[in-house]
Amino acid sequence: MAMRIPGSGHWKRHAIWLTLAAILVIVLLLRLNLSFDLSAFFPRETSLGNDVLLQQLSQGPGSRLLVIGIQGGTNTQRAETSRLMQETLVADHQFANVFNGELDLEQVSVPEPVKSGYLLMADVDLATPALAMAVQQRLRDLAFGGGAMLRGIIAFDPYLVTLDLLQKLAPAKMDAGLWFATDGSAVLLAETRAAGVDLIAQSQAIDSVQRAFADLYDAPDMRLEITGVGAFSVELEQTIRAEARFRSILASIVVTIILLVALKSFRLFFIAALPAGMGFLAGLAALTLLFDEVHGITLAFGFTLLGLAGDYPLHFFSHARGQSGLDAIKAIWPTMWLGAATTAIAFLAMVFLGSNGLAQLGVFSSCGVVVAALVTRYWLPVMLSVKAEIGDLGGPLVLPRLSHVPAALALILALLVIQFVLPGGMWNDELSALSPVDPDRIQRDRVLRSATTSSDMRYQLVLSAASVEQLLRESEQVDSLLQAAVADGLLAGWTSVTALLPSAELQAQRLQSIPDAAELDSRLQAAISGTPFRVDAFAPFLAAAAAAKSIYPIESADFDGSPLASWRDGHLVYLNNHWVALVTLLRPDAEKLERRVRSWPAEVEWLDLQQSTRSLMRDFRREAAIAVGTAVLLILSLLTLERIGLRRLLWIASTVTGSLAVTIAVVVYVHGALTLIHLVALLLVLGLDLDYALFFSRADSLRGRQATLRSIIACAASTVLPFFILSLSSIPVLKFIGLTVAVGSCASFTLAYFGQRSRKAPPEQSPATT
Numbered sequence: 001m002a003m004r005i006p007g008s009g010h011w012k013r014h015a016i017w018l019t020l021a022a023i024l025v026i027v028l029l030l031r032l033n034l035s036f037d038l039s040a041f042f043p044r045e046t047s048l049g050n051d052v053l054l055q056q057l058s059q060g061p062g063s064r065l066l067v068i069g070i071q072g073g074t075n076t077q078r079a080e081t082s083r084l085m086q087e088t089l090v091a092d093h094q095f096a097n098v099f100n101g102e103l104d105l106e107q108v109s110v111p112e113p114v115k116s117g118y119l120l121m122a123d124v125d126l127a128t129p130a131l132a133m134a135v136q137q138r139l140r141d142l143a144f145g146g147g148a149m150l151r152g153i154i155a156f157d158p159y160l161v162t163l164d165l166l167q168k169l170a171p172a173k174m175d176a177g178l179w180f181a182t183d184g185s186a187v188l189l190a191e192t193r194a195a196g197v198d199l200i201a202q203s204q205a206i207d208s209v210q211r212a213f214a215d216l217y218d219a220p221d222m223r224l225e226i227t228g229v230g231a232f233s234v235e236l237e238q239t240i241r242a243e244a245r246f247r248s249i250l251a252s253i254v255v256t257i258i259l260l261v262a263l264k265s266f267r268l269f270f271i272a273a274l275p276a277g278m279g280f281l282a283g284l285a286a287l288t289l290l291f292d293e294v295h296g297i298t299l300a301f302g303f304t305l306l307g308l309a310g311d312y313p314l315h316f317f318s319h320a321r322g323q324s325g326l327d328a329i330k331a332i333w334p335t336m337w338l339g340a341a342t343t344a345i346a347f348l349a350m351v352f353l354g355s356n357g358l359a360q361l362g363v364f365s366s367c368g369v370v371v372a373a374l375v376t377r378y379w380l381p382v383m384l385s386v387k388a389e390i391g392d393l394g395g396p397l398v399l400p401r402l403s404h405v406p407a408a409l410a411l412i413l414a415l416l417v418i419q420f421v422l423p424g425g426m427w428n429d430e431l432s433a434l435s436p437v438d439p440d441r442i443q444r445d446r447v448l449r450s451a452t453t454s455s456d457m458r459y460q461l462v463l464s465a466a467s468v469e470q471l472l473r474e475s476e477q478v479d480s481l482l483q484a485a486v487a488d489g490l491l492a493g494w495t496s497v498t499a500l501l502p503s504a505e506l507q508a509q510r511l512q513s514i515p516d517a518a519e520l521d522s523r524l525q526a527a528i529s530g531t532p533f534r535v536d537a538f539a540p541f542l543a544a545a546a547a548a549k550s551i552y553p554i555e556s557a558d559f560d561g562s563p564l565a566s567w568r569d570g571h572l573v574y575l576n577n578h579w580v581a582l583v584t585l586l587r588p589d590a591e592k593l594e595r596r597v598r599s600w601p602a603e604v605e606w607l608d609l610q611q612s613t614r615s616l617m618r619d620f621r622r623e624a625a626i627a628v629g630t631a632v633l634l635i636l637s638l639l640t641l642e643r644i645g646l647r648r649l650l651w652i653a654s655t656v657t658g659s660l661a662v663t664i665a666v667v668v669y670v671h672g673a674l675t676l677i678h679l680v681a682l683l684l685v686l687g688l689d690l691d692y693a694l695f696f697s698r699a700d701s702l703r704g705r706q707a708t709l710r711s712i713i714a715c716a717a718s719t720v721l722p723f724f725i726l727s728l729s730s731i732p733v734l735k736f737i738g739l740t741v742a743v744g745s746c747a748s749f750t751l752a753y754f755g756q757r758s759r760k761a762p763p764e765q766s767p768a769t770t
Helices: 011-031 048-059 075-090 114-121 128-143 148-156 161-169 199-216 229-263 266-290 296-303 305-309 311-319 325-352 356-378 405-421 439-450 468-487 504-512 517-528 539-551 565-571 590-599 609-641 646-671 676-696 702-727 732-754
Strands: 065-071 095-099 186-192 223-227 400-402 459-465 493-495 572-575 578-586 605-608 756-758
Touching: 011 266, 048 572, 065 075, 065 199, 065 229, 065 439, 075 095, 075 186, 075 199, 095 565, 114 161, 114 504, 114 539, 128 148, 128 517, 148 539, 186 199, 199 223, 199 229, 223 229, 223 439, 229 266, 229 296, 229 311, 229 702, 266 305, 266 311, 266 356, 296 356, 305 311, 305 356, 305 676, 311 325, 311 356, 311 702, 325 356, 325 609, 325 676, 356 676, 405 646, 405 732, 459 468, 459 590, 468 493, 468 504, 468 578, 517 539, 565 572, 565 578, 590 605, 605 609, 609 646, 609 676, 646 676, 646 732, 676 702, 676 732, 702 732
Parallel strands: none
Antiparallel strands: 065 186, 065 223, 095 186, 400 756, 459 578, 459 605, 493 578, 572 578
């Protein structure tokens, strides 16, 4: 076979395609940005509760916490290292707060605006008896020690309201002792200023923790362990990068070997690589134009497109044996076009699943498949000479006749396996099923967190309003209802944004309760009469009370840049053009309290994070099922419009159905249940089923049948092996897609091939066009 060169009759066509390839490369160089945030595969549009859940998973205060464990050495060494690391990290601007369990009043510092505005943040009784009681309590505190820091706090806050506020705002219970896990590890919680999905910032924060430990530990067997959303995200980025690189290279090598064996020609191999290469470039360029970032999983998955897009040149070369490329492509193009169109429709269903990550997979695959088919149709034929000699992959083949028996038997067997052999339900709606984090790492995280006795974040109330002030007022109404619930024993307590940011209306009421400077000074002097305190000991307190009038009102923006900004962001978020407040419930009687909440006049949504994750996945799966069903209807409509014949249509439908059933049975047996990702992968299987069935069901000559068998064998091999490689990945998304498509391709080929009964063919027939 001779390859035509530009200038030998088709130079314009070569120039067009090469120019297009150059443009695509330029687009990628200018716009391609990679992302490794797995939240891209979460739904985009859900209920308010689910929106809150997704926001908390990706950017909430829990995502900002690095859980640090110090192991080895003696108990004293671990304790000292914990204290020194806390001192080192708290001075690092990357961390908003660093806790190790101790509340050292001599070291505690009160951040703004709590320090200057605490009188507007809490109900403080400024009557003389209350002042006198507070003064006596502070005398007792100072009698037990307390350095200059404590004396300074008491001077401007004799009620220690600021410390009470900070205690409530801490992410875990603080007392006089260091945190130690059950395995003896000393534990710290480091709250980063950056969100857990900011992988660059999280990686830098982790490096800072590791450097601090390396500089401080004093025993050779001491070890550092870091867990948490940020730590896991950084580890996953490294894993995804490594997996994408390794699996992609390995899949490319396998596809290369298969194509070389099938084509038996390096020149044909390089020509066959053009559709896959152009499809890959076009799909990736489309992503860079439609999305701000391209996910690493999409890139890893994209390399498997080499196997799918390689089907078209294989079909073409096999049928071009003994005839010109133009004649061969004209004979098979109607079938090839129909296969590419139905496959693209199946992939495009992913775009409507409500997830940026899945939408990227859909856009990439559909665009890649279409471009690969067009390159095969309009570029490859001009590269072939009059006769393209391609080696046989099989012996003589008799012309088959369509049969529904194998597909029917496969369908019945698969249904029996699903119904009677497989335990449990067919669907797994747990979000943890998609987590690529090593279960051992998750267990270690739980062990370390248990030392902090932090509150359970599972149960929350969600309120929304058009403005912050309206939301704060509604939250304060809910606070009063929750206080009654606490009195009735329905919960131990709660945390709300109003603990830090009262409404302007409530602040005004508290401001009115502060007497003028002369009156307050008179009350204070009466309170300290007969005590060791000097008359000017509480001058900072008097100044703070006078300054409250100029500080009013404290607003959300006042916390920007302070250590309390992350706490505020965890309880007050802006979603879907509304302000949303989150109220965390502490040890509630969930069943009884939920019933009471639903009876409240206020519009409050009860949020159970555990149940919400399941509900989220179920809703997501239902949306996916609708999208898949729509794609199937569109494909059937397209096949009907193409007038392929009722008998052929029924055979294709039965073969595809049987293949999907077998795939589901095998995947459920291996993975235990189906997830949303499996459902998405079944779209790929649907495309493969249709391609194989369309080509096997063509009315063709004996030579055409032999060419079809050769090409589909090579196609199946170039699909099964790369996706099998993908199925060995440690990342569930890739593993689930890999196994599903590998099994589906095997089932598709087997049922399409054996779903035919042999009969003798006439010596030669004219190739059909459909």
